Amino acid sequence: MAAAVTSERARRGHPYRAYVIRAGLGVAVVAFLLSHYDARPILRILSHEGAAWFAAAVVLYIAGQVMSTWRWMLLAYALKLRGAWVDFLRFYFIGMFTNTFVPGLVGGDAARAFYLGRRYEKMGAAVAATIADRFYGLLALFWLAALAVVFLGADTVPPSVRHPTVIVGAIALAGFVASPLVARIVDFLPHRIRRWGEIVLPYLREPQTTLLPILLSFVLQTSLAICQWLLARGLGLEVPVALFIVMVPIANVFASLPITLNGLGVRETAYLFLFGLAGIRHEDAIALGLLWFAATMIGGLTGGIAFVTTRTGTIEQVSIAPESMASH
Numbered sequence: 001m002a003a004a005v006t007s008e009r010a011r012r013g014h015p016y017r018a019y020v021i022r023a024g025l026g027v028a029v030v031a032f033l034l035s036h037y038d039a040r041p042i043l044r045i046l047s048h049e050g051a052a053w054f055a056a057a058v059v060l061y062i063a064g065q066v067m068s069t070w071r072w073m074l075l076a077y078a079l080k081l082r083g084a085w086v087d088f089l090r091f092y093f094i095g096m097f098t099n100t101f102v103p104g105l106v107g108g109d110a111a112r113a114f115y116l117g118r119r120y121e122k123m124g125a126a127v128a129a130t131i132a133d134r135f136y137g138l139l140a141l142f143w144l145a146a147l148a149v150v151f152l153g154a155d156t157v158p159p160s161v162r163h164p165t166v167i168v169g170a171i172a173l174a175g176f177v178a179s180p181l182v183a184r185i186v187d188f189l190p191h192r193i194r195r196w197g198e199i200v201l202p203y204l205r206e207p208q209t210t211l212l213p214i215l216l217s218f219v220l221q222t223s224l225a226i227c228q229w230l231l232a233r234g235l236g237l238e239v240p241v242a243l244f245i246v247m248v249p250i251a252n253v254f255a256s257l258p259i260t261l262n263g264l265g266v267r268e269t270a271y272l273f274l275f276g277l278a279g280i281r282h283e284d285a286i287a288l289g290l291l292w293f294a295a296t297m298i299g300g301l302t303g304g305i306a307f308v309t310t311r312t313g314t315i316e317q318v319s320i321a322p323e324s325m326a327s328h
Helices: 002-012 017-037 039-047 051-077 085-101 107-120 123-151 159-177 179-188 191-205 207-234 241-255 266-277 282-301 303-309 322-326
Strands: none
Touching: 039 282, 051 085, 051 123, 051 207, 051 282, 085 107, 085 282, 085 303, 107 123, 123 159, 123 191, 123 207, 123 241, 159 179, 159 241, 179 191, 191 207, 207 241, 207 282, 241 266, 266 282, 282 303
């Protein structure tokens, strides 16, 4: 990782460039939406948000991140990386803070993997568990979006959205079921590809070890939908929570793409389209997206406590090669 970081910095120049580009693109998209739909009614809607509803959404969001810590710990335990829960919690929140607020090239996932690996001297297992945590979280997101569309959104979501969502969910399910077969062919892959596949080989061979983490991911995504329903209630919108369970996972699929800072702009655009299908005004949809961005930023700020109170070396002090990852 040290070599990769160094070469990437040399190739791309200033380490803040990627952060600035992502942040600037997100701000540009939001600025376009505000100018196109008139910022004044949107700002007026934002001013009507109830403080108690907003605070409840932030608290529930933070609680979801605590639960995500448990998911990450379970995946690490599957690789025989056993540690104190409080360490996983501290490092997870450091990653959350880093990913949201600190410009850099490696992001929050690499930060928490680095802290965990340094703490227990199992860098390869820490990296593998963090990759798995992200992967199985996205897997559950795809499944929840597909299930919500089929069982709750058949009359709300048009075929142009419903069909791709179901197809992606089905492909994700097929890949999960076939993971033991995938594990068998890893040894026959070219060396460059095989050494990366070996990182997550334990999960592929024993997919049952990921069932509880996946279930926690379902609970997490549902809680995120409820968070945004709380924000909508704070605006005075009378919208059923089932609508958010349908729309939010689909929007999160798009917002999870590493295009802008924390999904800024991408999420608002997705809300504009998806909630517009349910009859919610464009101004309300944009306001909801901005409120959710603010709530997640505030939630991420809580990780700053762990960030400033946890001491460790710099990431350049550790060399992580795929071979060493597979050895843990």
